[in-house]
Amino acid sequence: MVLEVSIKKNLRDFVLEVDFNVRDEIFALLGASGCGKSMTLKCIAGIETPDAGKIILNGRTLFDSAKKINLPPQMRRAGYLFQNYALFPNMTVAENILFAAVGTQAEKISKLKENISRFQLGGLENVYPHELSGGQQQRVALARVLTSHAEILLLDEPFSALDSYLKWHLELELAEIFKIYGAAILVSHDRGEVYRLADKIAVMNSGKFDALADKNEIFKNPKTLAATILTGCKNISPARKIAADKIFAEDWQLELTAKKIPDDLKFVGIRAHHLEHRAAAGENIFLVEVAQVIEDTFSYIVMVRAEGGKPIRWEVDKTFWREVAAEKIFLHFPPDKIILASD
Amino acid sequence: MELSPLIITLKTSAVATLITFFAGIFLAYFVCNLKRGKTLADAIIMLPMVLPPTVVGFFLLLIFGKRSAFGKFFLQFDITFVFTWKAAVIAAAIVSLPLMYRTTRGAFEQLDRNIIYAARTLGVSEWKIFWRILLPNAGRGILAGLILSFTRAAGEFGATIMFAGNVPGVTQTMSTAIYAAVQANDYDLAFKWAMLLSLFSLIFIFAINTAVQSKSKNFG
Numbered sequence: 001m002v003l004e005v006s007i008k009k010n011l012r013d014f015v016l017e018v019d020f021n022v023r024d025e026i027f028a029l030l031g032a033s034g035c036g037k038s039m040t041l042k043c044i045a046g047i048e049t050p051d052a053g054k055i056i057l058n059g060r061t062l063f064d065s066a067k068k069i070n071l072p073p074q075m076r077r078a079g080y081l082f083q084n085y086a087l088f089p090n091m092t093v094a095e096n097i098l099f100a101a102v103g104t105q106a107e108k109i110s111k112l113k114e115n116i117s118r119f120q121l122g123g124l125e126n127v128y129p130h131e132l133s134g135g136q137q138q139r140v141a142l143a144r145v146l147t148s149h150a151e152i153l154l155l156d157e158p159f160s161a162l163d164s165y166l167k168w169h170l171e172l173e174l175a176e177i178f179k180i181y182g183a184a185i186l187v188s189h190d191r192g193e194v195y196r197l198a199d200k201i202a203v204m205n206s207g208k209f210d211a212l213a214d215k216n217e218i219f220k221n222p223k224t225l226a227a228t229i230l231t232g233c234k235n236i237s238p239a240r241k242i243a244a245d246k247i248f249a250e251d252w253q254l255e256l257t258a259k260k261i262p263d264d265l266k267f268v269g270i271r272a273h274h275l276e277h278r279a280a281a282g283e284n285i286f287l288v289e290v291a292q293v294i295e296d297t298f299s300y301i302v303m304v305r306a307e308g309g310k311p312i313r314w315e316v317d318k319t320f321w322r323e324v325a326a327e328k329i330f331l332h333f334p335p336d337k338i339i340l341a342s343d
Numbered sequence: 344m345e346l347s348p349l350i351i352t353l354k355t356s357a358v359a360t361l362i363t364f365f366a367g368i369f370l371a372y373f374v375c376n377l378k379r380g381k382t383l384a385d386a387i388i389m390l391p392m393v394l395p396p397t398v399v400g401f402f403l404l405l406i407f408g409k410r411s412a413f414g415k416f417f418l419q420f421d422i423t424f425v426f427t428w429k430a431a432v433i434a435a436a437i438v439s440l441p442l443m444y445r446t447t448r449g450a451f452e453q454l455d456r457n458i459i460y461a462a463r464t465l466g467v468s469e470w471k472i473f474w475r476i477l478l479p480n481a482g483r484g485i486l487a488g489l490i491l492s493f494t495r496a497a498g499e500f501g502a503t504i505m506f507a508g509n510v511p512g513v514t515q516t517m518s519t520a521i522y523a524a525v526q527a528n529d530y531d532l533a534f535k536w537a538m539l540l541s542l543f544s545l546i547f548i549f550a551i552n553t554a555v556q557s558k559s560k561n562f563g
Contacts, residue, residue, distance in 0.1 A: 073463035086461035100465030
C-alpha cells in the first residue's frame with residue numbers, strides 16, 4: 001500500500017498544507033483539535049475537496065487539481081472510521097456489515113462470518129445499532145470497513161467517545177487489526193494512543209506539519225514547541241542560548257547546561273518524570289523551593305521553583321517522596337533529557 | 344344533501360397529494376444537495392405557503408389561462424385548465440407542496456451527515472443511499488409531510504376558487520361549498536360541511552400522531 005498526499009486547502013482560520021507518503025505503516029496525525037488533521041483525512045476520503053494538489057493511492061489518482069481529477073468517495077477505496085461510528089440506524093449489525101460488501105453472495109457471507117467472529121459480534125447479528133454499547137458499535141463499524149473494498153483505513157479519533165476501560169480494550173483490538181491490515185492513518189490528540197499504535201508520527205499545528213518522524217525520535221527530541229506540548233511535556237519555558245553549552249530558561253530563572261544547542265533556540269522543556277532528586281548541589285543541580293504538593297493516583301506532583309522563577313512540575317513515586325520530602329530540595333536536570341525547541 | 348363536494352374534495356386532494364409526494368421528496372433531495380443557491384431555491388418552493396392563496400390562484404390563472412403561451416400550447420390538444428377539475432388538482436398540489444417539501448427536507452437534514460459520508464466511502468452508490476438509507480431513515484418525516492399535505496389540499500380554498508371556480512358537481516369542494524352555502528344564506532348546509540371538514544382534519548391530525556409514534560418505536 002502506498003499513499004501519496006500533497007494538498008492545499010484554504011480554511012477559515014489557516015491554510016491546510018500537507019505533504020506526506022504512507023507505505024504499509026501506521027501513520028499518525030497528532031494535533032490539538034481544529035489543527036486540520038480530520039480535514040486532511042476527509043480530503044483523502046473525498047468528503048472534502050482540497051483547493052490544489054494531488055492524492056494518489058496505490059498508483060490510482062484520487063485527486064489531481066492540475067489534471068482536474070476528483071474521484072467520488074465511492075471510487076476511492078479509502079475506509080473511513082467515523083468518530084461516532086455512523087452505523088446505519090435502520091439496519092441490523094449483519095445488514096450494516098453486508099451493505100457495502102463486494103463479491104458473490106457466497107463470498108459476502110464468508111466475509112461476514114469472518115468479521116463477526118474476528119470482532120466478537122456473534123449473537124448480535126440481528127440487533128440494531130441503538131441497542132449496542134459504544135464499544136460494540138465501534139467493532140461493527142470496523143467490521144463494516146474491513147468487509148468493504150477499502151485499501152487503506154482512515155481512523156478519525158477512534159477512541160474519543162469511549163470510557164478509559166473500554167478504550168484500552170479497543171486499543172488492544174485495533175493493534176491486532178493493524179498487524180493484519182498494516183496500512184492506516186490515525187488521527188488523534190492523545191499522545192499515548194499515538195505512541196502505542198503508530199509507526200510514524202506527524203505533529204500538526206495550524207494546518208501544517210510541525211514535525212514528521214519516527215515515533216521514538218519525535219518523543220525523544222520533539223524539536224518544536226507544538227511537538228513538545230503534544231508529546232506531553234509539562235515543563236516548557238522560553239529560553240536563549242548564552243554560551244556554547246549554556247542556556248538561560250527565562251520562566252524558571254535557571255541557567256542550564258545542555259548538549260548540541262541550536263543557535264536559534266527559543267524554548268526549553270523537561271518532562272516531569274525526568275527530573276531527579278539529589279542530595280547536594282552540582283552541575284545542572286539546583287536548590288528549589290517546594291511550592292505545592294498534589295497527590296495523584298500513583299505519584300506525587302511536586303511543584304517547585306527556583307528563586308524568582310515560575311513553578312516546575314516534578315512527578316515522583318509516592319514512597320520515595322515520603323522519604324525525601326522537605327521545604328527545599330536539590331533537583332537535577334539531566335542534560336540528555338533536556339528538550340530544545342527552535343520554533 | 345348533495346354529496347359531490349365530498350367526493351370532489353377526496354379525489355382532488357388524493358391526486359394532488361400523489362403529485363406533491365413525489366415532487367416534494369424530489370425537491371427536498373435536490374435542494375439538500377445543492378452546492379449554492381439553496382436559500383433562493385428554498386424561497387421559491389416555499390412561496391405558495393406564504394403568499395395569500397388568492398395570489399397563488401391569480402398567478403395560476405395567468406400561467407394556465409388561454410392567453411398564455413402555456414395555455415395556448417395545451418389548447419391545440421383541446422386541453423383547458425381554468426374552471427376544470429384539473430385546475431382544482433393543480434391549485435391543491437401547489438399550495439400543499441411546501442409542506443411536503445419542508446417536512447421531508449427537515450427529515451433528510453436531521454439524519455447525521457456522517458451516515459451518508461460513511462456509505463459513500465464504503466462505495467455505496469447515491470441511488471442505493473437514497474433508497475436504502477435516506478428514505479427509510481426519513482420515513483417518519485415523510486409520512487407526517489404526506490398527511491399534512493393531504494389535509495392542506497383537502498381544505499384548500501383561495502387558490503381553488505380563483506383558478507378552478509366553484510362549479511357544483513365539477514370543481515365545488517367542501518370548502519368552496521361552505522362559501523356558496525353561506526352566500527345563499529343556507530347556514531344549515533354550511534354547518535354540515537364545516538363539521539364534516541373539521542372531523543376530517545381531526546382524523547388526519549390524529550393519524551399523523553399515531554403514525555409518528557408507532558414508527559418511533561422501531562428505532563430510536
